[in-house]
Amino acid sequence: MKLRFTKMHGAGNDFVVIDGVRQRIDFTPGQWRRIADRHFGIGADQVLLVEPAPAGSDVDFRYRIFNADGGEVEQCGNGARCFVRFVVDQGLTAKRAIRVATMSGVIEPRLEADGRITVDMGPPAFEPARIPFDAAGLAPRPQGQDDTWPLAVDGATRWISVVSMGNPHAVQFVDDVDTAPVASEGPLIEHSPRFPARVNAGFAQPVPGGIRLRVWERGAGETLACGTGACAAAVAAIRRGLAISPVQVHTRGGLLSIAWDGGSVFMTGPAATVFEGEIDLAALPSPDSE
Ligand SMILES: N[C@H](CCC[C@H](N)C(=O)O)C(=O)O
Numbered sequence: 106m107k108l109r110f111t112k113m114h115g116a117g118n119d120f121v122v123i124d125g126v127r128q129r130i131d132f133t134p135g136q137w138r139r140i141a142d143r144h145f146g147i148g149a150d151q152v153l154l155v156e157p158a159p160a161g162s163d164v165d166f167r168y169r170i171f172n173a174d175g176g177e178v179e180q181c182g183n184g185a186r187c188f189v190r191f192v193v194d195q196g197l198t199a200k201r202a203i204r205v206a207t208m209s210g211v212i213e214p215r216l217e218a219d220g221r222i223t224v225d226m227g228p229p230a231f232e233p234a235r236i237p238f239d240a241a242g243l244a245p246r247p248q249g250q251d252d253t254w255p256l257a258v259d260g261a262t263r264w265i266s267v268v269s270m271g272n273p274h275a276v277q278f279v280d281d282v283d284t285a286p287v288a289s290e291g292p293l294i295e296h297s298p299r300f301p302a303r304v305n306a307g308f309a310q311p312v313p314g315g316i317r318l319r320v321w322e323r324g325a326g327e328t329l330a331c332g333t334g335a336c337a338a339a340v341a342a343i344r345r346g347l348a349i350s351p352v353q354v355h356t357r358g359g360l361l362s363i364a365w366d367g368g369s370v371f372m373t374g375p376a377a378t379v380f381e382g383e384i385d386l387a388a389l390p391s392p393d394s395e
Pocket residue numbers: 118150151170172178179180181182183184272273305322323324325328330331332333334
């Protein structure tokens with residue numbers, strides 16, 4: 106049996122997008138992992154599953170997000186932009202502003218006339234319990250309007266901002282993202298016991314007009330861009346007095362614009378379709394093998 110898919114990216118953060126509206130999909134973590142595998146599967150940072158709106162809901166669709174490690178997660182900003190491009194291009198909706206349910210709540214992406222997409226990502230959260238971040242025994246150090254927290258990383262102390270965009274982010278500010286220890290410290294932060302649900306680790310560098318940003322993503326490793334990570338880092342920069350809204354976020358895969366005035370975070374950026382294809386389900390591990 107064949108499974109149709111669409112390969113897309115948002116600022117270089119790449120996705121396999123699967124239509125769960127016109128085909129019934131129910132995979133195990135091992136099957137999601139295989140689809141995302143860059144050698145034995147199709148290859149992607151995340152796999153997105155587009156589903157019909159839940160019965161009785163006031164949304165147009167539901168969209169589910171699976172990291173390359175096969176784990177389902179709460180939110181994906183670049184994925185939200187690709188979701189809109191997908192449902193419009195596939196003729197699944199005539200709307201251009203779409204309400205979509207995710208594991209962490211309803212977001213509202215909108216396809217702009219110039220082809221870019223703006224997403225109301227909802228409000229950020231900072232309280233440790235809402236990240237979740239275990240702050241027991243730690244004393245925060247205020248920086249502007251922000252609380253920074255001392256995180257032990259490989260014998261060093263990194264002062265991080267903790268932000269939830271529905272998914273957890275730990276953001277630190279560095280002098281130069283190009284030399285930041287993303288590959289060495291990113292996984293240590295991701296798996297820190299202070300983050301019981303693990304965490305996405307952002308490394309941000311203030312620059313005129315905004316920030317440069319690299320993100321070691323939970324369940325995927327370093328990606329070329331992270332939409333929720335851009336939201337989290339932009340909000341932390343504004344709270345620390347290191348940037349003003351709208352924040353231009355320069356990622357290795359492209360430019361995202363983040364606006365925040367204390368309420369919802371609005372993210373604007375690109376979404377591109379690369380190719381469509383089919384995968385033979387026999388290439389996936391059997392459901393009972395995981
Ligand atoms: N790795 C993230 C999910 C994908 C987020 C990212 N690709 C984005 O664009 O927001 C997490 O585990 O929370």
